[in-house]
Amino acid sequence: MGVLQQPDGNSNSQDISPRFDRIRLYEQYGAMAYGIILQIIPDPNLAQQALVSLFASPQIEQCLASPSNSPACAIIRLARAKALDVNRVSSSAIGAVFPEQSHVEDGNMGKYIFDLSFNQGYELPAIAERLKISYVDAMKSMRDYFKYLRRP
Missing domain, CATH: 1.10.10 (Arc Repressor Mutant, subunit A)
Structure with missing residues (x-):
């Protein structure tokens, strides 16, 4: 029955190990990741799909397991990458072109x-x-x- 045992309580809630709790991670960084994704994907439905994909992906564990990355930086990078991937797929489906600069001062x-x-x-x-x-x-x-x- 050792599989379902709770951790011994010695770990700090700020530490994120390879066996971290995804829900806690989502609660801590989900809003930040969603804000970044919304900057890239203005459609809330697509943005939410990208957010779910981000926190369900195996890359999040690999990236956060690295001691050189802070969780916030890792999630920012992954959120941007996921959003760009979703944006490319949706843009290629509608034949998007390079935005015009006519309104730029x-x-x-x-x-x-x-x-x-x-x-x-x-x-x-x-x-x-x-x-x-x-x-x-x-x-x-x-x-x-x-x-x-x-x-x-």
Whole structure:
């Protein structure tokens, strides 16, 4: 009957081992993961499917078992990857194209490039080519946007 025994109570609730409780992990990081997924997938139904897929995946245990990763960072990476996978599948089904930049002002170019890169999964060289700017200018715009975000 040792299979169903409770842990001895010596483990800290903040520690997450390879045999962690998925429900506790979901309760702790689910809202954060869902927020990241919603930035990439605006459809709540698809976003919820990606969230369930994230916490049901075996990659979550592998990623969290690594001592070099914090659980929050690991879940952010996995949430983004899952959302991009779901977004690619749904985008290819409807024949999505690269978003237009006609509404982007010069001051928001860094935000637009960041959105294309992080939220929509485009590679930076492809973004630079599509926007007809140099790779260096695309990197500079994104760096300036990060500096803007870090301002107090």
